[in-house]
Amino acid sequence: MAITSVKNLKEFSTNNDRFEGAHLLCPGCAHSMIVRELMNCTDDNLVISSNTGCLEVSTAVYPYTSWDTSWIHIGFENAATAVTGAEAMYKARKRKGTLKDPDAPVKFVAFGGDGSTYDIGFQWLSGAMERGHDFTYICLDNENYANTGGQRSSATPIGATTSTAQAGTHSYGKKEKKKDIVSIMAAHGSPYVAQLAPNKWKSMAKGFQKALETEGPCFINTVSACTTEWKFDPKDTIHVTDLATDSLMFPIYEIIEGHELNILYRPKNIISVEDYLGAQGRYKHLFKPQNRHVIEQIQKDIDDNWARLQRREEARI
Amino acid sequence: MSLQGNDNRGIRELGAEKKVGWDEVTQGVALNSFVGESENSAFLKAEERNYNDFNSYTATVASWRIIKPVYNRDICIDCQNCWIWCPDTSIISRDKQMLGIDYDHCKGCGVCVEVCPTNPKSLLMFSEAKDNNEALAGWPVKEKKVKN
Ligand SMILES: Cc1ncc(C[n+]2csc(CCOP(=O)(O)OP(=O)(O)O)c2C)c(N)n1
Ligand code: SF4
Numbered sequence: 001m002a003i004t005s006v007k008n009l010k011e012f013s014t015n016n017d018r019f020e021g022a023h024l025l026c027p028g029c030a031h032s033m034i035v036r037e038l039m040n041c042t043d044d045n046l047v048i049s050s051n052t053g054c055l056e057v058s059t060a061v062y063p064y065t066s067w068d069t070s071w072i073h074i075g076f077e078n079a080a081t082a083v084t085g086a087e088a089m090y091k092a093r094k095r096k097g098t099l100k101d102p103d104a105p106v107k108f109v110a111f112g113g114d115g116s117t118y119d120i121g122f123q124w125l126s127g128a129m130e131r132g133h134d135f136t137y138i139c140l141d142n143e144n145y146a147n148t149g150g151q152r153s154s155a156t157p158i159g160a161t162t163s164t165a166q167a168g169t170h171s172y173g174k175k176e177k178k179k180d181i182v183s184i185m186a187a188h189g190s191p192y193v194a195q196l197a198p199n200k201w202k203s204m205a206k207g208f209q210k211a212l213e214t215e216g217p218c219f220i221n222t223v224s225a226c227t228t229e230w231k232f233d234p235k236d237t238i239h240v241t242d243l244a245t246d247s248l249m250f251p252i253y254e255i256i257e258g259h260e261l262n263i264l265y266r267p268k269n270i271i272s273v274e275d276y277l278g279a280q281g282r283y284k285h286l287f288k289p290q291n292r293h294v295i296e297q298i299q300k301d302i303d304d305n306w307a308r309l310q311r312r313e314e315a316r317i
Numbered sequence: 318m319s320l321q322g323n324d325n326r327g328i329r330e331l332g333a334e335k336k337v338g339w340d341e342v343t344q345g346v347a348l349n350s351f352v353g354e355s356e357n358s359a360f361l362k363a364e365e366r367n368y369n370d371f372n373s374y375t376a377t378v379a380s381w382r383i384i385k386p387v388y389n390r391d392i393c394i395d396c397q398n399c400w401i402w403c404p405d406t407s408i409i410s411r412d413k414q415m416l417g418i419d420y421d422h423c424k425g426c427g428v429c430v431e432v433c434p435t436n437p438k439s440l441l442m443f444s445e446a447k448d449n450n451e452a453l454a455g456w457p458v459k460e461k462k463v464k465n
């Protein structure tokens with residue numbers, strides 16, 4: 001496969017972007033940083049599908065498309081189904097000899113938001129993973145249903161205020177913890193799953209390339225900072241993502257064949273989760289005395305998870 | 318009710334004359350990003366592509382901006398931080414060099430300024446109304462590190 005060099009940014013920047021401007025995502029939206037990087041890390045033809053969500057509605061506003069590759073949208077929940085259908089058709093036509101250019105390298109990729117990945121499209125994703133198609137599913141995890149006004153999803157962390165789990169006098173926001181989608185996907189027997197972040201562009205590009213190169217169904221959860229719903233200044237998207245990875249709220253790691261866990265980023269200085277929470281309006285209420293216990297809970301969960309990941313990395317099981 | 322229209326779209330209907338196979342179905346709505354045969358665009362720079370009117374590259378979101386980034390070539394080290402993190406494909410880089418900003422597609426988010434590592438920065442935000450040459454003429458000088 002024609003993977004492109006990610007040795008350094010200068011070389012990486014010689015790629016010709018295939019995700020076009022004048023899409024309608026918010027200024028500073030991380031979704032497009034992630035999509036651009038995926039499309040730049042290979043020269044292969046791409047067949048891409050998207051679930052309904054910010055990415056889809058903003059890049060296919062009739063009569064415009066922002067995609068320079070094949071791209072399909074069907075419904076909220078079925079990006080995985082659509083692209084694995086295309087993959088099955090491609091394989092069948094290759095076998096029948098009805099492809100125009102059977103030797104052209106093609107990769108199949110699906111993008112879904114956390115709402116469609118963790119919740120509404122979950123069984124469709126699970127089915128596609130189980131059927132073993134050769135594709136890569138990338139979740140753009142902004143921890144809420146952003147396109148419809150910021151409802152809570154099962155990816156929303158405990159303590160965040162959302163339009164359907166609002167903080168107020170009697171509530172500190174969402175009560176439930178975030179679903180561990182990476183472990184769930186690894187448990188499907190996927191050959192490659194990872195959690196990656198756009199501020200760490202090199203590990204993200206390398207992870208994308210590994211997933212594209214690996215035969216079989218691969219899954220990547222990407223951290224996608226949402227300026228509108230997380231409530232921070234659009235210029236700070238990378239800064240907030242740095243705080244997310246340096247506080248280990250979003251550890252960066254991969255799991256190969258369901259057991260070989262590799263941590264891909266170890267912060268030199270692990271920062272307190274307060275620094276991450278304090279940079280976003282959706283956690284503002286947690287700093288009130290009566291809600292402080294939620295911050296302590298979040299910090300404890302982060303510490304436990306980091307210890308668990310390191311033990312799993314060592315144990316290789 | 319006539320179902321005739323569906324024939325052309327390749328949808329199999331009871332009683333329809335022409336039945337098509339699963340691998341002959343044509344799309345419901347399809348927009349071509351390029352005019353004519355689509356080459357693999359990975360091998361073509363934007364200026365070498367034959368964009369279709371449907372491609373959002375041909376549209377503009379310049380009116381979204383109230384502030385804009387201005388680029389100062391004199392200080393830039395071509396690190397490409399601004400290129401990798403621009404969410405709107407608006408940093409024009411060719412042959413490892415930063416050439417400038419695509420003001421048709423830039424929304425003025427300011428991310429490029431935040432990630433620019435030079436001192437002073439090679440990109441700064443100004444009011445949309447400010448003249449670029451004026452902005453460059455008044456560019457700040459190197460900030461001294463304050464010792465505590
Ligand atoms: C079956 C179905 N349910 C609900 C919707 C309405 N809807 C459209 S986009 C969206 C939110 C998408 O959230 P997410 O998947 O997290 O993507 P984001 O917009 O946050 O990137 C919802 C609820 C729909 N289109 N289809
Ligand atoms: S609401 Fe959030 S995810 Fe959606 S376009 Fe805006 S910043 Fe991006």
Ligand code: SF4
Nearest residue numbers: 403423424426427429
């Ligand atoms: S202001 Fe934002 S959109 Fe404009 S060039 Fe900079 S990063 Fe890109």
Ligand code: SF4
Nearest residue numbers: 393394396397399433
């Ligand atoms: S981030 Fe700054 S120094 Fe680096 S290429 Fe862009 S303008 Fe030049």
Ligand SMILES: [Mg+2]
Nearest residue numbers: 113114144146
């Ligand atoms: Mg979402």
